[in-house]
Each structure stands twice: as structure tokens, then as C-alpha cells.
Amino acid sequence: MSLEIRAGELLALVGENGAGKSSLMNVLYGLYHPDAGDILLDGKPVRFKSPRDAIARGIGMVHQHFMLVPTLTVAENVVLGREPSRWGRMDPERACAEVAATCQRFGFQLDPRARVDSLTVGSQQKVEIVKALHRGAKVLILDEPTAVLTPQESDDLFRVARGLAAQGHTVVFISHKLREVLSVAERIAVMRRGKLVAEVKAAETSASVLANLMVGEGRTGTSVSEPYHPPTGGVVLSVEGLTARTGEGRPALQGVTLEVHTGEIVGIAGVDGNGQSELAEVLTGLRPIEGGQGTLLGGPLRHLTPAEARRRGVGHIPEDRLRRAVVKGMSVEENVSLGRQDQPPFTRGLWLDFAGRRERTRALLAAYDVRPQDPQVAIQGLSGGNQQKVVVARELDTRPKLVVAVQPTRGLDISAVAQVQARLREERALGAGVLLISLDLEEVLALSDRVYVLFEGRVTGTFTRPEFDEQEMGRRMMGADHG
Amino acid sequence: KKEQPAAPAPAAGQQQAQGQAAPPAAKTRKVGLITDVGGRGDNSFNDAGLRGLELWASGKKYEGGKYVTASPEDIQKTLTPDLRALQSPIAPQPIEPLVIQSKSPEDYEPNLQLLVDQGADLSVGNGFMLETAVETVAKRNPSSQFLLIDSPLLDAAAGNKPYTLPNVRTVTFKEHEGSFLVGALAGLVTKTGKVGFVGGMEVPLIKRFEAGYRAGVKATQPKASETLLAVYSGSFDNVAAGKQVAQDLISKGADVIYHAAGADGLGVIKAVEEARAAGKSVYAIGVDSDQSHLAPEAVLTSMLKHVDLAVYEAAKDLAAGKFTSGDRVLGLKEGGVGYAEVRVDFPGKAEALQKVEALRQRIVSGDLKVPASVDEVSSFQVTP
Amino acid sequence: MLELLEALLFSTLDAAPALIFAALGGVLSERAGVVNVGLEGQMRVGAFCAAVAALSMPTPLAVLVGMVAGAALASVHGYLSIRWRSDQVVSGMAINLVAMAGGTFLLEALYSPNGTPPIAQLPRWSLPGLAEVPLLRALSNHPSLAYLALLLPFVFHAVLHHTPVGLRLRAVGEKPHAVATLGLSVAALRWGAVVGGGLLAGLGGAVLSTAVLDRFEQHTPAGLGFMALAAVVFGRWTPLGAFAAALFFSFGNALRIGLASSAPGLLDVIPQGFLLALPYLLTLILLAVQGQRSSAPAALGTPYEQESR
Amino acid sequence: MGERWRSAVPSLLSVALALGVCWVAIALTRDAEVAGEAYLQMLYGGLGQWPRFLETGDVGTLTRPLGEAAIKAAILLLTGLSVAVAFKAGLFNIGAQGQMLLGALMAALAGAHLSLPSVLHVPVALLAAAVAGAAWALIAAALKLMRGVHEVISTIMLNWVAVSLVDNWLAVGPLRASVSGGHSISGTAEILPSAQLPRMLGDLSRLNLGFVLALLIALLVWVGLFRTRRGFEIRAAGLGAEAARTAGIAVKQRTAEAMGLAGALAGLAGALLVLGTEFRYPGSLGAPYGFDGIAIALIGNSHPVGVTLSALFFGILRAGGTRMQLLGVHKSFPELIQGLALLFVAGRLVWLTLLRKRRAVAASTEVPRA
């Protein structure tokens, strides 16, 4: 494939998961090596043996996954590899000063002395960008930089990106969010299966055209405008004045009150780090509550364990797939039985029922179009999206009465997103209550019948479908009407 | 084990052994030896047994996995004065050695059996830990001869009472008697009035060394026996531990330190050597073999325990067709224990050695009985 | 009382250097993310090679040979765990076993099972000012390397926290991918740390055969390498922590020995075996009290793979 | 199944290579003839002296070596399983040695001081050993689960504590066998005949029920780990603790159970030693079977089948290794072979890469798929 990137432009790269976007950029950055073909920089062929060469030629990259050392400070992370030193001794003051200067030059608000693991995700993203700029990057590659950011933070980021472009920097960014791609980029390159399939001007295209290009002919993933579904039955979950702490002991939930009924999808909107993760953990028995009370499927919330939550009928799609949802090193069928290893058809008495397990797994893999459809392969042999499908399949297969779905479509491609969303609606239709926690406001809006906005561990707004007001929600998410 | 073997067995066994042994002059006989888990290179007990078999009885040196013929000087070098004075001098016999080192206790039995299978006429179990193994294999192979060092056969079914088998010779030593003499010497040599003892693991055998030593010190320097410092390093294979214990004793003022601690004892000698280098007047007393060569300046003497001689004599008896079974207890009188030549000089050396010699005579003559357990030391008195 | 303390201090300082060096070697390697359970083996070859070399060259030079030998064995571990991304525990255990059996074999093949012939021991330094001062006297008259052992942890600490290479080392143990994306070589950093760790462990071994003893003895180092590993963990993977832990272990041992000799009556009440267990029991109790959560380098034991994210 | 066999290939090749390297080492220090002869002796010592048997018809020449190999294999199998089970739960059990020690001691005590009919006595003594080993291991588990103390350091410490308390105190002090006349005796009182593991071939070999028992236990461990819910939960907890917890598995409990099981297995290894061959706690357990267990488990890929094969192989090697000494070959060769084999197993990926290259060449001749 070949792709041309022009100086001073804002280029977006889009494509389905696994289309090869990250791979291409990693090649540009010298992390991977091309099997064939050349990279031409300013018209001359270059060979990058390692990122060091790429950095030297003014290429900077912000990776899809953070490449920060959490235990080091911002300054240390930024200067790593080009530390200012005197007689072999590192000069921390100069490091901080240099980093502060870079931050100021590009308009970032960061404390160089802060430890990275104490920063919000948005700030960490900024540290990544400062890292690249500090090395004098003229070409800045941003791989899915907005995946974890709030709309406001994303706007911030793009303001910076435009500024950089205006100063003559080249910015290449990868995103799955077509709306922002259309609004920010000047030019858009579309990749499919490792090939460049189109290059279009942002002004001359639309979301549906792009989607078609990405997915290929005949498949689309446009979201239909949803009708409102009023609850069909009683309360499956109600909490009042709920408080809980983070793992580090900071207050995370500070008096949350909410309800979920049978037959509705309730969305939790909010910026990352405002208590969503803890809320999900509390409801699935992974985190003890400190104060307040709640009833979950007819039982108290206090002293809930994951096993008890499952027994009562909670299905849980965790946010951190690799850590929480699948067991690496086990096969797909073993992962399908995880959490249900003590129920038929996965077990018979004390013994595992291999035949039953395989049969059920086969059925699920077929129903969810997981590829490859082999129950015996190791789960880590599946792509991220297919792993996620396995998780969704497993959790919904139990006919849960309450589904706690956290970021269920994170990192999925358009068709997979559509599929997972359809399944959640199906659960609603079947009479389950669904609690959808997502950082993607678009997704929350697309699916939910009611929305609670969470800010600093409190509910700062409640909306019901007919009266969804995106602007107002955004304001509430930022705590605008609050202390 | 079920019951005591039938009474007439001893005589029959001996006859059988002798019958077999009637030698056409220089027929080479195989003698096997099983080390205990300490193995070759322990610088004490096992090395002593191996010396008796390999160097003395068969005139061979073990080098890099092979036997080479040893010169008479090689043998002479290893002889302590008491051995040079033996009536029949130590000389190679028509013996072929066969040595197997054990790596764990459960190997003792199969290893002994292996020696028998390999045609060893006499098999030595070197160490009290091999007691059960010798017992079992000897019963199974009544036509082979066995030598067990450091323990009689014990009948576990009858409260561990000693008994005999017709084809087993056992040799035990009165370590307390030898330890008594080096203790007496220590009492005469100490200037600080404080002496020390370093044991390895706190097993009964080593306690016997301690008891004799304590009694010896008491005989010549009653006050020093009150303040005697006895510490156990907890192992037989940790040089550094032994060194640390000895350093501690030296810092507490002990100026003569006796060890019965296997490889840990090497550390004791090392600590003494270093303390001497730092200007302290301290001595170490070696154990089992003459350990003077490890640090000629620092080793006052060594308590000798002639495991080597016991093995050598058994092999010699076999070669001569005179091997007999039964228990032998070797003390000072029998030449089984003693002390090595005192090569270092100290004020009043001649006088001190005289006193020690006198004590030796009294023990040999039966006039003085050395306590074998620490408990008996307090009531032990040397009548002048 | 003062004398008792002095003796205790002397004994502690005399036994500690080998443990300190090996523990620092462990910290170096593990801070870079490579688990090093092979310290025991590296100490053993260090001790062996130093003793052998000292037979034909000045002892200080032989100590260097011992260090190189330790590093050579560590390189095997490095080759498997860095180049081939093997399980680091497995290859560490493997080099231990090989060094154990191989050392005994070579010792007997080349010299005698009793150990190598004696060598010239490293000299002891008496510090002129201190030799007469009570208590502080205990600081004097140790082998030269003991003073290095007292200094090195602080140097190591300074390097780790105040130099570029220290920063990179800390980073590579926490998040190697971050280091790689900045154009630094993860493999080179880890190799450096593993080889450096081997040099230190080899030095620890060399101390045993050239300063503690004057020969290589067949049982060396008799479990000290595992003790060093414990010191690394106990010291929370920091040079000063490991240093303190090593001193603590040595002190515990010295205390045990000192107790036995200064209070003989005690032994009638408390059995020797119990005293022997005391330092280890104390360690366990302290660990239980302080808790150990999450102080290990985040990437410890995970091989670096470019593709994995 | 094919996949499973393929995963065993590196271990097999490693063992073969280790044997080869040691052969060369002997050939270099001695000569090729001795090396060949030594290996032959090793086979005789581990698998029976067939030529001698065919010549003399003495069954003992077969049964004795085989029995010794079986005894060693049984102990190695149990300590290997101990380490492997802990591995499966994500724990590194360096403490098998200490657990074995405690097990051996308790078996000796139960064997000597209880008087029961044989059908009860042996199981009771085994149980005592298992419980003691498990209790010792559970200290490490408790420290880990409650205080976050890494099990590597706590089990190292517990090993030393066990050795100090048992070998330096109990076995030589309060629990030492009483002897008349101040004679030395190693270890505790002899166990009663009713507590001895029955010999299977009478006096022809020391082969005892322990071997069968160990194999049976390996089978049970395999079934338990791979066929039962509990085993599945333990493995899940070991491979992904957080995911297992999220799935409602009581991770701490499973971890503790696995560690307890590991300790029980090591304790049983000690019991086999005491009830099968030593008939008392022998003062100190010479061979580091607990540490060997680590190598056995790793070479066996931490899978019960692999561990069994690896234990059988090294049992034969160990038993036969003694005979190598008859030729003056150094006593540490079996350990050297074991260490090298582990080293080569550590290079598993090297093997796999080499093998894959070959397979890739073979595969390229196939018809390309769409």
C-alpha cells in the first residue's frame, strides 16, 4: 500500500479494527520493519532501524495504549532517553524546567513534578503528546487519542492539533469516531485489511460514505433513531446514597441514588474517572460499599460477592477485558464456562461436562459470528473484538435479570458494535434491566431509555429519552451546575 | 527386623568367613565402603575412612575419578606419631577398593547391596547413620562381611539394645577420652582462662566430644570449665557459619577453641588463623584427623579418631583371612583415639605435655574414667 | 554490655558483605524486570573461579575473575530470558542446578573434593583512628571488600535515582514498552542489568572464597544466594532496602550466635534449633507486619515482546 | 491431543541433549569407552541388570534396581506434583523441602507412637504427613493472602525454619529415639511394622506400595485439576486471578486450597520416605527432593502427565547414577543432567523456533489456502 502525508496537514486514518492502521504507523515510527517497500521522507528514502531514527527525523507518535511509566513523574517520563545531565548526574531541576517550557510553548497545563499514576487519563494523554513534541516532532501520529477522552477533552486535544498544524506540524490521527474525523481532519485515508482503499477530502464526504468504504460493500452500521421503551416491570436495582472508595482509598462514589427497572436500558454518562468503574464494581460484588443502601434483585447490596451477584442474575460485561473478562491461557470454551462452571451444561455433579460445554460453546460462537469458530483454541489467539464477542455471548447466555455492561463496544468495529448493541436491546426486550456504563456519549444516547450523569461520584443529572439534551448532558458531565 | 538371630550363628559365620578367606597368597580381595551423606572431601570423618581403605590398605590415591598408585612417602605423610609406632607398620595389602558415596539416607541400603553384588568381600558402612542399612544387608547376605563404624548394631524392636551379627564387625570410639586429653591441654594453654567448643549439629555423638572436652578442661583448669563456651553451628557443611561462631567465641575471650563440626570446623580454624593475624593469641584444636596442615600456626593439636585405622585393620584382617565379627570399642588404651603431635610452641609446653601424658596413662590404666555425657561432667572429679 | 554490642557489630559486618553484594546484584537485575533466582549459582561460580584464579594471580585480580564468571553465568540466564523470552524463574533455577553439580564435579576433577589449595587471602584493613575506640572498633579490621560493601549500596542508590541510566533502568522494569517507543533498547538495558547483577553476585561469591575463607570449599555458598534473594524482596527491590535486609539477616545470625555464647544458661531453656530458626522467624514476622503489596517492579518477570501491548 | 504431544517435544529434546552433553563431559575427562560404559551402568542401576539376569536367572538383579528407581520416582513425583499444583494456582512453591520435612516427621511420629492395625495405621500415618505438610504450606498461603508476602520469600524462610526446628532440635532432642548405653542413633524411634508401607516383592526389592500410591495420587491430581469444577476454578484463579474473581470464583480460597494441596503432596513425599524405606525420621533428610521437585515440575511442563514422566525418568537416572560411581564417574552427574535438562527446557522457545522453522518449510509445500 502507499500513502502520502503532506507537510502541515491534518490527516485522519480510519478503518475497521485490525485494518492495519496501528501497524502502518508503527512502521513509520520504526517500531516495526517493512517487509517490502520504502518510506520516503521529504522525497528521500529512509530506513528506520528503531524509533530512535524516526525521532531523530522528527516523527513523534502517541500510541493507542499509553506508553508511560506510571511510577515516574511527568518530567521523568518526558525526558526519558534524553535526560539533561551534568557529569553523569541527572539534573532534575533542568528536566522540570525544560518540560515546563515545552508545556507552555504548546499550551499544555501539566505539573512536571506530578507522578503519572496520579493524573487523569486526559492529562496522561497530554503527557504523551508533550513527550513527542519535546523531542521536536514535526510529524505527530496520534493513534486513537480520543478513545478514552471526554468530548470536552477531545475538543481540547483537537484545538491543540489544529494549532500544531497551523505552526507547520503534520498531524496524523487514527479514530473510529467518524463524527470527529469529519469535523477535524482535512483529509481522510481509509484502510481495509492492510490496504489503502480510499483517500478523500473531509469536506467532500459523509459518515455513511466512510462507513461503506471501511466495511466494504453491502454492510452498514448506521444507528437508527431509537424509540422510547418505558419500563415493563418492577425494580431490579435501586440504590440510595451509595458511597464507596477507590482502591487507593479516595472517595469514588459519594451518595449515588438510582434505579433500574425491568425492560429498560439505563445509561450512565460521564467522563472517565468519575466513579463509573467503582459503580460497576459495587453492583457486581467486586467492591464493598461504605455507606448508603441498595437492593439488587431482591437482596441487599451490602456484603454482595461476585458469586452472589451472579446467583441473583447479574450479567457483567467488564470494562477491562484482558484483566477481568477472559482468562488468558485457557481455551475459548473454558472461558465460555467461566463463572458458570458449576451449572449445567458445563458441569455434571462435581465433574466438568466437556461434551455439554463444547456444544454450548459451538452454538454461541455461531450465534455471535465469532471467528474462528473453534471452541478449543486459546482465547488469546482471538482478536480483541472476537474476545469481546465471546464475553458478551457468555454473559448474556445466562438470561440475566440485570446486565451491567461497561464499555461493551470499546475497540469494536462498526459491524461488531451494531451486533453487540442489538444484543443488549434484545435483552431489554426479553425483560432484563440493562445498566450501560460508557464513556462514549454517542453510545449512551443511542441505546438508553434513561440516562444518569455521573460527576465526581454523584448523580448530577437524570434524563429520560424524549428529553435527551446532549448539550445539557455535556455540561452536567463537567460538573457545570455543581459546586 | 523381627528377632535376634539364632544363637549358633556367630560361630558358623566366623567359620564360614574364615573358610572362604583361606587365601592363595596374593589373591586380591575387594573391600567396599559407603560414605555417609557428608561424602568424600569432608576433611574429617569420611576422609579418614577413605584414607584407611584407599591409601593405607590398598596403596592407592584417588585423583580425578581414578586410582593411582601411591608412593610409600604418600602414606608416611599421613601417619601420626602413634601410628608410626604401631607394632606392624601400616602397609598396602592385596585389596581393591570400591567406594560409593551416598547422597541421601535411603541410598545406604541399596548402595551396600550394590557393593555385595559387585563382589566385595567386606563392605564398610562408614558412620552411625548406616546402622540400619548394615543390619539389613548383612542379614540378607550372610556370606559377606561387614564393618560398621561408630555404632553397634541396635535392635529397634527391643528398645535399641545393642546386639551382634555373625558377619558384622562394629567399631565405636571413646571420643570422650581423646577429647578429654585435648581439653586438658586446652586448660593448660589458655591464658584468658576461657576456652570454647564449637559443635556442628547438636547430635548425641557430638555431645560426647563436648563432654570429654569439658571434663578435660576441668581436670587442669577447673575455673575454665565453669566458663566454657559451647556453641553449635547447626550444620556440618557451612564453613561460614563455623567461622562466625568461632569469631564470636574469640570476641568473648576464648583463646583455645576445639571443634567437632565437620566442614564448619574449617571455618573455626580460619577464624582462629585470622584472629592470630590480628595479633590475638588464640589456638584451634582440630578433630578426627590431624588438621595441622590447614593452618600450622593456629592448630594447637587435633583430637584423633582413628576411623582410618579401624578400616585399615578390618581390610588387613580380611586379606590375612582373620576377619572376625563382634563389637570393638576403641579408646585411648586401644589406640583408637588420641591427639596429634603438638607442633606449635607456647610457654611451658614441655611441662604441659607431660601433664597430659600423665593423664593419658591414668586413663589407659583404668584409674581415671572419663564421663561420656555432659550431665556427668558436673560430678566428675579428678583425684590428684 | 558495650563489648557484647561490639562483638555483635563486628560479627554482623564480617558476615554481611557476600550477602550484600549478591542482594545488590539481585536488585539490579530485578529492577530492570528480570527475575534472578539464580543468585546462588552465580555466587558459586564466582567463588570457584576467584579461588582458582587466585592460585596463579594476585587475589584482587582473581576477585575480578570471579565477578566475570558470575556475569558469564548470568549471561546464560540473560540469553534465555531476554533473547528467547524464557520463563525467568525456570532459567534461574536451571543455572543454580548446573552451578551446583558442575562446581562439585569440576572441583574434584581439577583439585580435590576437599577444596582448592589455599590461596592468599584478601588483606584486612585496620582503620587507624578506630582501632582503639570502644564499639567503633568493630568497624575496623575487616577485609577491604567489606568496606566496598558498606559503600556500594549508597552509590547504587545514587545511580538509580540521580543518573540517566538509573532512570532508564527503573523505567524498563516498570514499563519496557514506554522505553522502547522512545528509541531506547529494552534488551540492551536488561542485558546490562543482568550482567551487572551477575558481576555483583560473582563478587559476593568471590568474597566467600577470598576473604571469608582462603579457598573454595565444596558447599559454597550454602544457601546464601537464596538468602540474598529474600533480602531483595524484603528490601522492596531498593538498594538501600536490600542492604538493610542483608544487614538484618546477618545481625539476626550474629545475635543468635552471640546469645548462645553470652548466656549459656539460655540454652537450657531455649533449644539451639529454636535459636537457629530465630532470624528466619523474625523475618517472617516482620514481613507479615509490614505487608508486601505492590512494591515489585511492574514488569518483573514478564518478557518484553514488541507486539504485546 | 497432537498439540499436547507437540508441547512435550522440547522437554524430550532437552533431556536428550542434557544426556548428550554429560556424555561428552565424561568422554572428555575420561574417555569415550568409560562414558559409554557409565551410561550402560546407569541403565542397569535404573532398569535392572538384564544381562546378569539372563545369565544367572537371579530375579533380584532386576527387581532391586527397578525398586530403587521406583522409590525415587515416587518421591520425586510427589514433590514435583507439589510444585506443579502450586504453579497451576499461580504460586511458586520453593517450600516443598520444608513441607516434606514436616510430613516425614509426622509420619514417623504417627508410625511409632500409635498402635493400630495395619489397614488403619498406614493411612493414618500418611494422613498425618499430609496434614503437617499442608499446615506448613498454609502458613505461606496465609501470609500471601492476608499480608501480601510473596510466597517465594516466605517459603524460603519456612524451609530454614523447618530444618532448624526439626533437624537441629526435635529430631536430635525431644523426639530422638531412646538408646541404651549412650549410643548414637540417627533420628526418631523406629515406626511399628504395622505402619510400614507393604513391600510388593517381599525381600526381592524395596519396591513398596508407595510407588503405586504416588501414581494413583498423580492420577487423582490430574483428574482433580482437569476434570472437576474445583480444579477448573483453581486453574482459572492461577491464570487470571482478577477474571476469576469477577466470575465469582473464591480466588483466595482456591489459592489457599492449592497451596494446602501442594503442601500435602510434599508431606506425603516425606511420608513415603519414612514409611517406605527409612522407617524413622532419619535425623536429617539428606537429598533435596523438595528442590528437585521444582526441576521435575518444570521439565514436566507442570502437567501431571508430564510430571509423572519426568519423575520416572529422573528416578531411573538417580537410582542408576549411583552405579556410575563404580567407574569413577562423579557422583553429581545425575544432578548435572537434571540441571542441564532444566536449562534446555528453559530454552523452550529456542526449540519451538527451530521446530517451527522446519515445519514451516514442510508446510510451504502445501496448497495455499484462500
Ligand SMILES: Nc1ncnc2c1ncn2[C@@H]1O[C@H](COP(=O)(O)OP(=O)(O)OP(=O)(O)O)[C@@H](O)[C@H]1O
Ligand atoms: N501472537 C500471535 N501469533 C499469531 N497470530 C496472532 C497473534 N496474536 C494475534 N494474532 C492474530 O491476529 C489477529 C488480530 O488480533 P488483534 O487483537 O490485533 O485484532 P484486532 O485487529 O485489533 O481486531 P479486533 O477488531 O477484533 O480488535 C487475530 O486473528 C489473531 O489470531
Ligand SMILES: Nc1ncnc2c1ncn2[C@@H]1O[C@H](COP(=O)(O)OP(=O)(O)OP(=O)(O)O)[C@@H](O)[C@H]1O
Ligand atoms: N507483528 C505482527 N505480526 C503479525 N500480525 C500482526 C502483527 N502486528 C499486527 N498484526 C496484525 O495486523 C493487523 C492490523 O493490526 P493493527 O493493530 O494495525 O490494526 P488497527 O487498524 O490499528 O486496529 P485497531 O483499530 O484495533 O487499533 C491485525 O490483524 C493484527 O493482528
Ligand SMILES: [Mg+2]
Ligand atoms: Mg485492536
Ligand SMILES: [Mg+2]
Ligand atoms: Mg490500532
